[in-house]
Amino acid sequence: MTAPFVVAHLYRRRMNIYGDTGNVTALCRRLEWRGVAVRVVSIDEGDRFEFEEADIVVAGGGEDSSQLAIADDLVSRSEAVHRAVRAGVVFLTVCGTYQLFGRRFVTTDGSEIPGIAVFAADTIGGGRRMIGNVVVDSPWGSLVGFENHSGRTRLDPGQASLGRVRRGFGNDDTSGFEGAVVGNCFGTYLHGSVLPKNPGFADELIRRALRRRTGTDPDLAPLDDAVEERAAAVAASRP
Amino acid sequence: MLRTRAAVAVARLARFASRVMGRGGTALPGLVALRIDPSVIETLAASLPEGVIVVTGTNGKTTTSKMIATMLTGSGRTVLANRTGSNLARGVAAALVGAVRGGRVAADIAVFEIDEAAVRQLGPRLHPRVIVVTNLARDQLDRYGELETTARHVAAAVAASGIAVLAADDPIVARLGEGRGEGAVWFGGEPAIRAAMPHDRALYGHVEPRFGGRLDALLREATPQGDGQVVRVDIGSREVAVRLQVPGVYNAYNAAAALLAVAQLGIDPVAAAVHLADMPAAFGxxxxxxxxxxxxxxxxxxxxxxxxxxxxxxxxxxxxxxxxxxxxxxxxxxxxxxxxxxxxxxxxxxxxxxxxxxxxxxxxxxxxxxxxxxxxxxxxxxxxxxxxxxxxxxxxxxxxxxxxxxxxxxxxxxxxxxxxxxxxxx
Structure with a gap:
């Protein structure tokens, strides 16, 4: 591999409320530990960027006001994001950006923030805030994180979820689903940060990104994840 | 007033009982007093001859409060403070009730450290003569909600206060002074000191305006010395130099805030600062x-x-x-x-x-x-x-x-x- 692996941090300034930087850190370290050079690119409102130049795009959560502030910019990138998703670029969207990767977010006061409809989902704000540690059964093992959202995300029939909630609220506290997946684009409510404590999921993102680059299944060297697994086990045991 | 007297009596009984039972809880007397007389805080606070100073913000509340109380005590005042780390309504109520002697609060002035969410309700009830806002940064999201919400809580308390002592270098606090004119005074650091303590939003690339006007307290120096540091602050024409027992640029900011707060009461900050040299760090x-x-x-x-x-x-x-x-x-x-x-x-x-x-x-x-x-x-x-x-x-x-x-x-x-x-x- 010649050119460095590119991790693009979308809306680092505004959509980064609680530890979502840890996802970028986790990807970088796990690539570097395997001898892969990484470059991190920060993309904020107005910055020009072709998503297909990225290997993985990471975006986090934000306050309602931040969501409003980036909404127009995201809509202006809608075409580019869809193109990149079709091309197999890996996306990880957490909380606030996950909501805006759906069709719309209707806030508590009834105003509507348009999303870019990568996911066939709508999010309605209001009601009891869903806060706490969460455990999700996913195809990449159980995922452990912390959720904190008032928006309830409803997936259309046929829209794949990231997994089933074993503990916690997930998308909407009723369906039992957590997150959404379209191709290599992932959405989730899990903070924590999600990737450091879920190394299998982090490696799945890396594996998909490398596969897109090389066209073959990458041979990811195994890492000692004892510290990661211990942290995940403790988090899963907490109220 | 009868209600307040009853609240005081029963609350003190509760405190006595909880001590006899060996429980360190400081919340119970306050809760009991508020139950009997919901306006016990307003009534007792209004009886303080020199009023109330409130300290709020994300970090530095305890140390700044202690610095203010230390300087006020050193200048001969009897100071009431909620020193037990209980910075919600019940903690304030407990402190006030516990200080009643012969039907009045036996203190000249109170210094209350107040949680930045609780201050929304407590500010208008205490009518602070001076309110100090140390800084506002992201805090435990699951407890405090969004930073914008916290800023609104603090703004409500600032509106109910006489003079606001505000952190000029903090972009969120800077907004609280908009339109207050004489009702706001500002503390901040010289550029080199500011650079040593970036606001957490700046760490994420936010470029937000700090307060751009003239500073009332300018932190010029914070040089480590022994376990503490030497701090120099200019307050108007007064040059204050003090050796603190606590380290860290953030504590130098706390000292600048505290000095500016006591100066609002007409106390000479140079004379008051002497007492800071003897002040040990608050626990933790x-x-x-x-x-x-x-x-x-x-x-x-x-x-x-x-x-x-x-x-x-x-x-x-x-x-x-x-x-x-x-x-x-x-x-x-x-x-x-x-x-x-x-x-x-x-x-x-x-x-x-x-x-x-x-x-x-x-x-x-x-x-x-x-x-x-x-x-x-x-x-x-x-x-x-x-x-x-x-x-x-x-x-x-x-x-x-x-x-x-x-x-x-x-x-x-x-x-x-x-x-x-x-x-x-x-």
Missing amino acids: RGQIVPYRDRRVRVVLVKNPAGFNQAIALLRAEAEPCPVLVAINDHHADGRDVSWLWDSAVETLADTPHRFGAGGIRAADMALRFKYAGIQAWVEPDERRALDRLVDDAPSGATVYLIPTYTALLSYLEILLPGKRPEEVWS
Whole structure:
């Protein structure tokens, strides 16, 4: 591999409320530990960027006001994001950006923030805030994180979820689903940060990104994840 | 007034009972008083001849309050303070009720540290003569909600106050002074000092305006010396120089805020500052506690901004020190530990220190260290962790304990056994 692996941090300034930087850190370290050079690119409102130049795009959560502030910019990138998703670029969207990767977010006061409809989902704000540690059964093992959202995300029939909630609220506290997946684009409510404590999921993102680059299944060297697994086990045991 | 008298009497009975039963709880008398007389706070606070000073903000409340109370006491006043770390309505009520002698509050003035969410309700009830806002940064999201919400809470309290002492270098606090004119006075640092304490939003590339007008208190110098530092602050035409027993640029800011606050009462800050030299750190706020022939420096952390300040302290420490970061996740700590990833732990990798991870979420802290390129030992048990920490240092050496709130209380029981919280908080 010649050119460095590119991790693009979308809306680092505004959509980064609680530890979502840890996802970028986790990807970088796990690539570097395997001898892969990484470059991190920060993309904020107005910055020009072709998503297909990225290997993985990471975006986090934000306050309602931040969501409003980036909404127009995201809509202006809608075409580019869809193109990149079709091309197999890996996306990880957490909380606030996950909501805006759906069709719309209707806030508590009834105003509507348009999303870019990568996911066939709508999010309605209001009601009891869903806060706490969460455990999700996913195809990449159980995922452990912390959720904190008032928006309830409803997936259309046929829209794949990231997994089933074993503990916690997930998308909407009723369906039992957590997150959404379209191709290599992932959405989730899990903070924590999600990737450091879920190394299998982090490696799945890396594996998909490398596969897109090389066209073959990458041979990811195994890492000692004892510290990661211990942290995940403790988090899963907490109220 | 009859209601208030009844509230005071029953609350004091409750306090007596809870002490006899050996419970250190300081909330009960306040809760009882508020139940009997919901306006007990307003009534008693209004009887203070020199009024009330309120200190709020994300970090630095306890130390700034203690500095103000120390200077006011030194200038001959009888000062009432909620020193027991109870900074909600019940803590304020308990302090007021506990100070009643012969039907009135036996104090000239009160200094209350108030939680930045509780201040929305308490500000209008206390009508502070002076309110100090130390800073506003991201805090435990699961407890406080969004920063914008906290800013609105504090704005409501500022609106109910006489003079607001505001942090000019903090873009969120700077907004609170808009339109207040003479009703706001400002403290801030010279550019070099400002650079040493970036606001946590600046760490994420936000470029937001600080207060651009003339500063009423200018922090010119914060030079480490011994366990503390030498701080110089210009207040109007007065040049204040003081040696603090607490380290860290953030504590120099706290001193500037405290000096500016007492100056609002017509007290000469140069004379008042003398009393700061004798002020030991509040527990957990840089305090040094002897333990097994070592010096344990305890620095409470609660949020990314506070953690970054602790990290700056460690980076300034030239001697290799053992460091224990103890993270709990009870409600008072914030159940979400995501904030560990927002702190610049990476910048500790090139220090000579050795690190351990403790607390209920020791494993999370160890993971954070790992991804920062630091190998740390892990020990959730407090006593074993403390022993491991000091075993790693020679006799007489300094070690660092960096706990979250409830971890601080647990370690306190080991470090200072048999002491009630109220004996060590002040």
